[in-house]
Amino acid sequence: MEHAYDEWSIQAYLDKLASADPEPGGGSVAALVGSLGAGLVTMVTALTLGKEKFAAVQDDVAEIRHEAEKLRGELTGFITADAEAYGQVAAALKLPRDNDAQKRERNRVMQAALKGAAEVPLKVAEAAVAVARLSLPAAEKGNPNAVSDAGVAALLADAAAQSAALNVKINLAWIEDEAFKKDAWTRVEAALSETARLRDVVLALTYSKI
Amino acid sequence: MEHAYDEWSIQAYLDKLASADPEPGGGSVAALVGSLGAGLVTMVTALTLGKEKFAAVQDDVAEIRHEAEKLRGELTGFITADAEAYGQVAAALKLPRDNDAQKRERNRVMQAALKGAAEVPLKVAEAAVAVARLSLPAAEKGNPNAVSDAGVAALLADAAAQSAALNVKINLAWIEDEAFKKDAWTRVEAALSETARLRDVVLALTYSKI
Numbered sequence: 465m466e467h468a469y470d471e472w473s474i475q476a477y478l479d480k481l482a483s484a485d486p487e488p489g490g491g492s493v494a495a496l497v498g499s500l501g502a503g504l505v506t507m508v509t510a511l512t513l514g515k516e517k518f519a520a521v522q523d524d525v526a527e528i529r530h531e532a533e534k535l536r537g538e539l540t541g542f543i544t545a546d547a548e549a550y551g552q553v554a555a556a557l558k559l560p561r562d563n564d565a566q567k568r569e570r571n572r573v574m575q576a577a578l579k580g581a582a583e584v585p586l587k588v589a590e591a592a593v594a595v596a597r598l599s600l601p602a603a604e605k606g607n608p609n610a611v612s613d614a615g616v617a618a619l620l621a622d623a624a625a626q627s628a629a630l631n632v633k634i635n636l637a638w639i640e641d642e643a644f645k646k647d648a649w650t651r652v653e654a655a656l657s658e659t660a661r662l663r664d665v666v667l668a669l670t671y672s673k674i
Numbered sequence: 675m676e677h678a679y680d681e682w683s684i685q686a687y688l689d690k691l692a693s694a695d696p697e698p699g700g701g702s703v704a705a706l707v708g709s710l711g712a713g714l715v716t717m718v719t720a721l722t723l724g725k726e727k728f729a730a731v732q733d734d735v736a737e738i739r740h741e742a743e744k745l746r747g748e749l750t751g752f753i754t755a756d757a758e759a760y761g762q763v764a765a766a767l768k769l770p771r772d773n774d775a776q777k778r779e780r781n782r783v784m785q786a787a788l789k790g791a792a793e794v795p796l797k798v799a800e801a802a803v804a805v806a807r808l809s810l811p812a813a814e815k816g817n818p819n820a821v822s823d824a825g826v827a828a829l830l831a832d833a834a835a836q837s838a839a840l841n842v843k844i845n846l847a848w849i850e851d852e853a854f855k856k857d858a859w860t861r862v863e864a865a866l867s868e869t870a871r872l873r874d875v876v877l878a879l880t881y882s883k884i
Contacts, residue, residue, distance in 0.1 A: 470685040478709055482716035490826035493710050499688055500703050506692035612840040616700035623833035630822040634884045674844045
């Protein structure tokens with residue numbers, strides 16, 4: 465594509481999402497939603513750092529900020545990487561299959577492309593777990609005026625992981641390497657149980673503070 | 675602000691979100707997440723309409739598309755409207771309170787601004803319910819190759835409603851009109867139970883198809 469999607473306007477991205485063009489789709493959106501969660505964690509830290517009132521937690525909050533910004537950068541990259549990985553699958557689909565040698569080569573390229581397309585949402589799900597983990601100390605130690613933003617970060621981290629999981633699953637369905645499939649889905653399930661747990665903990669804490 | 679946020683690049687919006695500037699915050703993000711859900715419903719319809727294979731459902735899918743695009747337009751508008759409503763509250767906070775007349779006037783303006791700031795996320799939550807309702811027939815009748823996108827739409831509609839709810843709550847905390855508060859929270863609870871229900875139904879259907 466001409467530019468990375470994070471350089472596109474929100475409206476242009478939404479319009480392309482809504483079009484018949486198969487990318488960007490749910491996997492790219494999962495990465496964007498995770499980025500928004502990371503951005504909200506950083507916002508909570510920005511409203512806490514440098515304030516006398518929160519002097520006791522400055523070091524902890526600075527560490528949360530550092531981690532959240534690293535995750536935001538990763539997740540923002542995945543908005544475009546997911547669409548590119550899908551492009552590799554689409555390209556493999558167009559390879560010739562006129563004889564057995566071509567069929568074998570097409571299958572080899574396709575299997576590699578499918579693994580790539582499964583790995584991006586898998587990384588999104590695991591980055592979303594890390595965002596969810598940061599949303600808890602953000603809600604506990606951050607400026608209480610911004611606690612609802614920490615709560616939204618936990619909600620979005622869970623939604624990003626769940627959305628990414630669907631996109632891992634859809635690619636695994638066509639992958640032949642059983643060990644890869646088993647390992648990938650084990651990682652997805654671990655991510656989902658952790659974001660769901662953190663979502664409930666952080667939401668309860670947030671409601672108790674507003 | 676200089677432009678509506680939907681004209682901003684994704685990166686610029688994320689950077690402002692992550693800054694110490696209190697807007698955009700979780701309410702604006704809730705509207706964006708709802709817009710992404712509506713865009714995914716439209717994408718499913720775009721991959722279904724005009725295809726011989728799905729001839730039997732063309733009219734139903736065209737109707738889903740029409741509704742999803744209307745909701746996407748509304749929700750995209752709320753990305754900026756939420757930030758603007760917050761601006762009204764911030765402006766009211768700066769009004770003078772040197773004597774009783776000023777205090778009364780400041781309180782009157784503040785209460786009106788708080789109601790406005792609660793109403794935007796309330797509308798986001800209700801539009802998110804409508805997106806969740808569309809994600810079900812999109813998953814049932816749409817092109818099965820795009821069913822994961824309908825599943826992600828249901829997940830995002832629920833996350834948008836839950837995120838909006840936190841932002842209604844934070845504004846209600848300062849509102850004095852008990853009837854307004856009760857009515858607003860009744861509407862929020864109705865929205866949350868409906869998006870949670872639809873999220874579970876559509877996710878189960880999606881996993882059964884991939």
